[in-house]
Amino acid sequence: MAEACNLVTVHRVTGVINVPRIIRIRSHSPSTETVYVRLLLGQTPKLWEEAADALAVALKAERVGVERVRPQVIALIVQRSEPFTQVIIPPDLPGDADAASLGRVYLGETEHGTDWNAPLLGQHWLVGGATGSGKNSVTWMALRACAPLIRDGLVRVHVINPKGTELNALKPVSYRYAENDADIVELMGSFWETMQGRKRVLAEQGRRTFEMSRETPLDLLIIDELGAVTGYGDRSLTRGVQAVLPLILSQSRALGGSVIGALQEPTKDVIPQRDLFSLRVCLRATSAGHVDMVLGEDMRRRGALADEIPNVPASAGIGFVVKQRSRTPMRVRAAYCDDSDIAELVRVAGWPHTELTTAVAG
Known part of the structure; x- marks a missing residue:
């Protein structure tokens, strides 16, 4: 196999x-295994990354990813079949605020058969994917984790919903909600003013870190279609949003502000602040270039083949994230929230102070 893929050396x-010598093989699930390989002198992980497609053919696998383990040792993540053949059911909603943990929000499962968790507090999330790829599954899972915190006033949800479709259900539990251009700009400006006010409060109290409380709640900004407000929307809308979004992304994490942005067509014009999102998820994409635009340079070459995910309803929620330590793509699937799950979320999160809720747009 190594010789056929030009991964040998000749004296x-x-x-x-x-x-190259195989050190060990670990089987994580019936569909995925990891092969640890000791490189030959003169070889680099990049050489193996460039041979990933040839390795997949040689190993009769769906996909091969290459991960740097330590000097001279790499791991080949070999996906022999689709690891996600069933819809993932979301766990029960946390019963009260004490049971909710925003440090490890459950989102779904990984290709290794483990839970897919991600921190929300003090983080920004970017979710890219084509129409029907299941982008909002990630958003709904974050909101389910926040449900009792929203109810108790520890989390305030600010929703920008330019499409005016699926996220309509959040109106009853939104602190602020906007659909049309002028109101979106107003909401963004108001969110930034809230962050500025929070900065002054922390300075007056002599505190350097944010602590979630009813006096200083986590402000969660959800933007359902980032491209509609940053790239190809009305020019006045684009200018208004671009004036404050970089400030929000760069400064609000330490001030109790988190952003979840979703988009369909990732380009430089649409996501110029990509690297300010700490968690980036790429679900099914329509172009190979979209993968690197969401996840980062060379991620597709390393195995994040999001553009090859089948365009069928059964693949909704399947995509890739990047492991923070190894910078290696990992296949994941978000849990699916149906209408009853969303209704339960809204019922549990029911904002207790309706007079404070501002539906900016109807």
Whole structure:
């Protein structure tokens, strides 16, 4: 296999062929295994990344990802079949605020059969994917984790919903909600003013870190279609949003502000602040270039083949994230929230102070 993929070396004097040595093999699930390989002198992980497609053919696998483990050792993540063949059911909503943890929000499962968790407090999330890829599954899971905190006034939800469709259900539990252009700009400006006010409060109290409380709640900004407000929307809308969004993304994490942005067509014009999102998820994409635009440079080459996910309803919620330590793509699937799950979320989160709720747009 290594010879067929040009991953061997030949001694220039003796002509002896040197073959990389397999150290061990771990099987994480019936569909995925990890092969640890010791590189030959002169080889680099990049050389193996460039041979990933050839390795997949040689191993009769769906996909091969390459992960750097330590000097001279790499791991081949071999996906032999689709690991996600069933819809993932979301767990029960936390019963009270004490049971809710925003440090490890459950989102779904990984290709290794483990839970897919991500921190929300002090983080920004970017979710990219084509129409029907299941982008809002990630948003709904975050909101389910926040439900009792929203109810108790510890989390305030600010919703920008330019499409005016699926996130309509959040109107009853939104602190602020906007659909049309002028109101979206107003909401963004108001969110930034809230962050500025929070900065002054922390300074007056001599505190350097944010602590979630009823006096200083977590302000969660949800933007359902980022492209509609940053790239190809009305120019006045684009200018208004671009004036404050970079400030919000760069400064609000330490002030109790988190952003979840979803988009369908990732381009430089649409997500110029991509690197300010700490968690980036790429679900099914329509272009190979979209993968790197969401996840980062060379992520597709390393195995994040989001553009090859089938365009069928059964693949909704399947995509890739990047492991923070190894910078290696990992296949994941978000849990699916149906209408009853969303209704339960709204019922549990029911904002207790309706007079404070501002539906900016009807």
